[in-house]
Amino acid sequence: MPYNRIIGVMLLLSVSRVAEMPSVALAAVPLPVTIGVLTHRNTAATLARWQPTADYLSTTLPQYYFCIMPLSFNAVEATVTSGNLDLLLVNPSLYVMLSTRYRVSRIATLRTRRQQFTTIAHDQFGREPGLSRFASVIFTRAVADTPQNLAELRGRKISAVAALSLGGFQIAQAVLQQHDIELKNDTHITFTGSHDAVVTAVLSGQADVGIVRTGILERFAADKLLDLQHIRILGQQFHSNFPLLHSSPLYPEWPFSILTNTDATLAQQVAIALLKMPPDSAAAIASDNAGWTVPLDYQPVQELLQTLQLPPYQPSSNSLANIIIQHWLSVLIATMILIIMATLTGWVFRLNYQLNRAKIQLEQRQQFILDAVAEGIFGVDLTGRITFANRAIEKLTNWSAVDLIGAEEHALLHHTQTNGEPFRIEYCPICATLRDHKARFIEEDIFWCSDGCWVSIEYSAAPLRDDRAQVIGAVIVVRDITHRRALAERLRQLEIEHSHITRLTTLGEMVSSIGHEINQPLTAIATNARACLRLINTNQADITICQDVLTRIAEQSERAAEVIRQMRRLGCKQETQAAPIAVAALFDTVRVLLGQDARRADVTLQFDVTPITTMVLAQEIQIAQVLLNLTRNALEAMNETPNKRRVILLRAAIRSEQPDQIELRVADTGPGLARGVAQHLFEPFVTTKPNGLGLGLSISSRIIEAHGSSLQVETTPGIGTTFSFTLPRVFNTTIPLVSSTAIDTNDSGAKERL
Template structure:
């Protein structure tokens, strides 16, 4: 028992010592000193007295602290209550877990009770170039400092809403406290506009320091319950808050004491306030600080994927759609590129093929202007492909050998969409002519419209020459180059037809050299050949250009005279020929003299067909031979009798 009592007595003793100690533990109230600390302390010291009277058992202490001191004291847990500006309160609430405000200050700025305040933007009244907030872009703006809520941040927030970002979109002139200096800077023209807290201008005016007519308020807001000029939205006045570890009952009793402060009491007058009211909503201040990226929101908020998707779902959706479209377009681009590459390869192949064909290939537009030509074009025409571009193919190589109807027929064929083939004589760049086999094919689109012409040009000059040579060989005697029997027959046929049509006559003379064989035999075949050639030359010299001299056998020649109607006329020519051939020949060092026997048959007198005329001229010639050679005989029907008899 004695031990129990000893302990009880000891406990009561200890309690007796501790209670006075508890009562002596001061309740510390930190007040932000944005002016000199003694001034701040002097202003708020009466608050300690008020609370002391309400709770005599506690000891209340007011401490004036600047920003870092206030924050350090809170961190160390040395304070129970804080009275600071709204921006700083939001910072402390985030960093130090300050509770929701217990009360909001009712200020006395304008002599009226106000629990809100705002920012004012003003310029000189005569500045015609400054009428709205956006006019402030690029201007010089005066402020007490960029950390001031009512003297900078509120205005900066409003300007941000108008897309004018501070400080980058203007020049900031920092004057320092008090706000009067901002007004002075604008009045002196050192700044184009100024930012001050609401009430400053009215206070200066009431103190006789400012004529309000010299200034104009930008973005003036009409707030029915707010008597001061203001350019921004309104924000709550300073909050009075408790710390997280502050005793709840103590906090309740302190709040109660604040609310009952009378506005005209000596103590509130001493503090230059109207009192305290129920706590305001400080979220607009928080929003402002977030928007301006001011502490504690200077760092970009960390977004989770969910935040991003919740906040930007439409933008993400649009982005995904746009991204999808871009991917589709990219795929399409790749495919188009592949097709183009394949087309380029195909084009290259086609061009190689067109180069390899050996023929000249020309592609023109529909007016025949050359758009492309292969390299074989140059050896054919003498023009390089690049020289020919843009020129009309037909005019480039026109020789004048084809007439207009020829070209008209060609154009009509190709414009009908059909392929034209033909042979043309063209002229090279050097002026020489060449034969060309030309194929022109129209190139059409799906609808059948002609877009181009492709011309394939084949040089047939050599072939033509060969053909002509073959034809010549078939029609002319190799030794004398006189028409042969076949060509003679053609011409005789034509001449008979013409004479029949015109009602005229013609003469067919068969001339056979006399005793030619001995010349061959004695002097050789070569001399015989030379003689035959010279005879041919003399015969041609005896007749007109329109007459025909032919060699139809060894030493047999035929002369076809057109438009000869009578035997004497024919005989006269034949005699002339006989005399000519009688003239000596100087051949290879030999002087030769020959004679000839000639038979004549006339159309229509001695025959109406070439067979009949030939036969009768032959009969007449044999008569000349029989008559001693070296004479001319015209056909007479009696000759047939004798022949028949023979």
């Protein structure tokens, strides 16, 4: 027990000794004392429970006569203000409200009886300690269709005691608010007026869930009116030394209070009498409690009411109605003046609002138009400072609108040439337009970006005029030509590399075909020459002449054989130096180089690349050469195909049986291949074209073989032809290079013949 409570009890006991001294001055007729008691059952039950306490006080303090006045929740405040009460016994929430509004003060706190619920040791005098705190119980029947936890209370029928009942509603309301459930909005709440009625409503099925204070369910169980095994406690909590079922934190029990008009001597004597009430007295047994203790701290109850915004902590409301009734004429005149002023002010504000809105809408519309244009657009005034800019110019230069607007255009974007020399302002075309008011178009120039890099552009500068046709600046429209220049350079490089690879591959095919035939007689010449040398060495011929001639023959024959071996090595399958490349880039090469030819031939080029087939491991120029060759063959094959059917599809997809391979297909809707042609199609000099050399498909097949795959063909006469091959799929850029098996170019046959 806190020290301040111990000191309070000692003071009260010392006062009790004085109160117990006999006095001859006592009046013969006892003074009446009225105790207001909150009732949440019925009047008869309240009188039966608390009248013994009044009788105990009357016996202990014979100079007074104590009587009980049962009070409903709604009658408590009015009775307190009437002055007809001397003492008060209400629940803690009502006490906090009354203490705030009417300075009601507590002198003792109730201790509820607990021996019927649990076995507990008594104190040294054989008295039961009792419970000075209580809580709310949220319960339901333990059946399948009732809620299993607090989260399932939404939409349920809930029965509670009263809106002002602390244990029978308010504590549970705070608990459910922590679970985002508002009892009055999220559930069907009804108030029965008593704890017994709540339990009866739940047991009868009229309510899904009930809210009562602690001890009610145990009392019903003790009276054999219910079985606790058939009850489910929702949100059950556990606190030490508190055996009752509960679903909330604990709060101090009911306080016994005095009013401002209560005599101080009476208050002291009543407090002492209550503290000395034995737990086994008739009054304690009748009220079903274990006596009284020193008043507890009711700060938790105050915090609860503040959280729920309940009296006396509900939001304040000024009595505007009373003010209006008392000063109705002044209020009427002031209201009329305010209405007139508000009307005029509103009219002016409305006109101003409409003008501003029209201006804003016009500016927004202009900005929307500017932002919708793909080209960068910005304006400058006569001093060369930027006045507006669209999003495209921000994206192009990486300068934000905040950086652009107000900055000098030449100093920000146009200050330096690509060679690092300053770009003099007198040579700036934009500044020239500001000077002579003439429009200009610049085919190629640069703008400097925020990161210190420059971008290739073309732009036009035109003078900007006001409504009086006076030049107030210039408008510059900028187009990024970096990609166009890159495409042009790429096209030039592709043409050079394509021509180079075609020549080398054709040379390799031809040399490989004739190299073997030329190497045999050369080897024979070298062998004969060396035989002649052996004859000379054996003194069977003119040594000097033969040695000179045969040495030259041997040298020339070996030189010729070396040339042949180099040419054959050039045409053999060498290891491909591969790198990760984008399939889309390969298809783009076909589109750029053959797009015009396809349009001229009225052929539709279609490309199909999924996101997961974007990268392959290959030699870019060689694969591009294959796709170009296959696509051009398809173009030429559809000369006799009806125009509506002329379609070429280039497609990249993952092979289901080989997820690490990307299959590239070139399919056309041409006439197909004749029978017997497909099996010889990849041999050199085999062609179906009147003027063809028969090397294109042979070269393509060798390139694909060098990449570790093979060129496949599928044809259906009258339907079309499809060429396909596979390349390794790139999952990341650190994949090692793919290598194919190289051909051994060592000519061991010559050694055998020798």
